[in-house]
Amino acid sequence: MNSTTIDRPSVSRRTFLSSTAAVGAGLIAANVATDASLSAAHAEPLTPTQLAALPRVTQNLVAPPFLPEHDQTASGGAKIVEVRMVIEEKKVSLDDEGAEIWAFTYNGSVPGPMIVVHQDDYIELTLVNPETNVLDHNIDFHAATGALGGAQLTLIAPGEECVLRFKATKSGVFVYHCAPGGEMIPYHVTHGMNGAIMVLPRDGLKGKNGEPIRYDRAYYIGEQDYYLPKDENDEYVIYETPGEDFADSIDMMKKQNPSHIVFNGTVGALTGENALKANVGETVMIIHAQANRDTRPHLIGGHGDHVWSTGSFDDAPHTDLETWRIAGGAAGAAIYTFKQPGLYAYVNHNLIEAVLKGAAAHFNVEGEWNNDLMAQIKEPTKIA
Numbered sequence: 111m112n113s114t115t116i117d118r119p120s121v122s123r124r125t126f127l128s129s130t131a132a133v134g135a136g137l138i139a140a141n142v143a144t145d146a147s148l149s150a151a152h153a154e155p156l157t158p159t160q161l162a163a164l165p166r167v168t169q170n171l172v173a174p175p176f177l178p179e180h181d182q183t184a185s186g187g188a189k190i191v192e193v194r195m196v197i198e199e200k201k202v203s204l205d206d207e208g209a210e211i212w213a214f215t216y217n218g219s220v221p222g223p224m225i226v227v228h229q230d231d232y233i234e235l236t237l238v239n240p241e242t243n244v245l246d247h248n249i250d251f252h253a254a255t256g257a258l259g260g261a262q263l264t265l266i267a268p269g270e271e272c273v274l275r276f277k278a279t280k281s282g283v284f285v286y287h288c289a290p291g292g293e294m295i296p297y298h299v300t301h302g303m304n305g306a307i308m309v310l311p312r313d314g315l316k317g318k319n320g321e322p323i324r325y326d327r328a329y330y331i332g333e334q335d336y337y338l339p340k341d342e343n344d345e346y347v348i349y350e351t352p353g354e355d356f357a358d359s360i361d362m363m364k365k366q367n368p369s370h371i372v373f374n375g376t377v378g379a380l381t382g383e384n385a386l387k388a389n390v391g392e393t394v395m396i397i398h399a400q401a402n403r404d405t406r407p408h409l410i411g412g413h414g415d416h417v418w419s420t421g422s423f424d425d426a427p428h429t430d431l432e433t434w435r436i437a438g439g440a441a442g443a444a445i446y447t448f449k450q451p452g453l454y455a456y457v458n459h460n461l462i463e464a465v466l467k468g469a470a471a472h473f474n475v476e477g478e479w480n481n482d483l484m485a486q487i488k489e490p491t492k493i494a
C-alpha cells in the first residue's frame with residue numbers, strides 16, 4: 111500500500127457528541143413550527159385503533175444493487191412494513207490506489223439498502239446504533255413528512271436503538287440519509303450514510319399515456335462522492351478510527367472537489383466481474399440516488415425509454431431520453447428494454463467523473479444481435 115499514516119490532532123468523541131447535540135437542536139427548533147402549520151392540510155389521520163389493526167409485514171432488506179422482494183402493484187389496503195437497519199462504521203477500501211475511508215453505513219453497504227413499499231403504506235423502521243460504533247447517527251427520509259424527515263426522532267448514540275413509523279404519502283423514489291446536525295450532516299452523507307426508498311403507486315407504474323409499465327429486473331445505484339484528504343506527499347491519509355478524519359474531511363469538502371465519485375461505494379463495484387446482468391427483451395428499471403450532488407446518468411448504447419428524472423411517480427415520465435438529470439438530494443428512475451446483446455456502460459455523463467473519478471457501471475446483456483438496428487458493414491481496415 112502506497113499510503114502513509116501521519117499524526118493528526120484527534121477529535122474526541124465528547125467534542126463530536128456535544129457539537130452534534132447543540133447544532134441539531136438548533137436546526138430542529140427552527141423547523142417544528144413549519145411542520146405543525148402544514149399538518150392541517152393532510153387527509154384524516156388513522157386513529158390508534160385503526161393503525162393497530164393494519165396488517166404487518168416484515169421486509170428483509172438486501173444489499174444494493176438489488177431490491178428487496180416486492181410486488182409491483184399492491185394487493186389489499188395499506189400495510190405497516192417493518193424494516194430494520196443496523197448502523198455500521200466500517201473501513202472501506204475505495205480503489206486500488208490506497209484510498210480508504212471509515213464509512214458510516216446503514217446495514218454495512220454504501221448506499222444503504224433500498225426499501226420498497228406502496229403509496230399509503232407505513233414504514234416502521236427499527237434503527238440500531240451498536241455500542242461498538244463511535245458516533246451518533248440518525249435518519250432523514252425525504253419520503254416522510256415532519257420532524258426533519260424523522261431525523262429529529264431518531265438521533266441515537268452508540269448502544270441505543272429507536273423505532274420510527276412514517277406514512278409514505280408520496281409515490282416516487284426518494285433519498286434517505288443521516289443528518290445529525292451542523293457539519294456532521296455533510297460529513298456523514300459523504301462518508302456513505304445515505305440510501306433510497308421506492309414508493310410505488312398502489313396500481314403500479316404508468317407511462318405518459320397512462321399505460322401500465324412493468325419491469326423484469328430492477329437495479330439500484332447509489333452515486334457517492336468522497337473527499338479524501340491527502341498528505342504532503344500527495345498520498346491518501348490513513349486514519350485509525352471512525353471520525354478521526356473529521357477536521358481534514360471538512361477542509362476537503364469545502365473545496366467542492368471530490369476525490370472519488372463512485373457507484374455503489376467503491377471504484378469498480380459494478381464493472382467487470384461485478385457487471386449488472388440483463389437479457390435482450392427484458393425491461394430493466396435503474397434507480398439512481400445521489401444524496402449530495404447533481405448528476406446526469408446515461409446508458410451508453412441504450413436510452414431511457416421512460417424516465418422519472420425528478421423521482422416523482424405522480425408525474426408522467428419523460429420518454430426516449432439520451433441523458434437525464436438527477437438533482438443532488440434526490441433519486442430518479444429510468445426504464446429501458448434492452449434490444450441488443452453486449453456490454454453497456456451506465457455512467458455519470460460528466461465523463462471526467464465517470465472515467466477519472468469512478469462513476470461508472472456495466473451491464474452485460476445476453477441475447478441475439480439485431481442486424482437491423484446496427485451492423486458493421488466494414489471492419490476497420492487500412493484505407494484503400
Ligand SMILES: [Cu+2]
Binds near residue numbers: 298303
Ligand atoms: Cu450518521
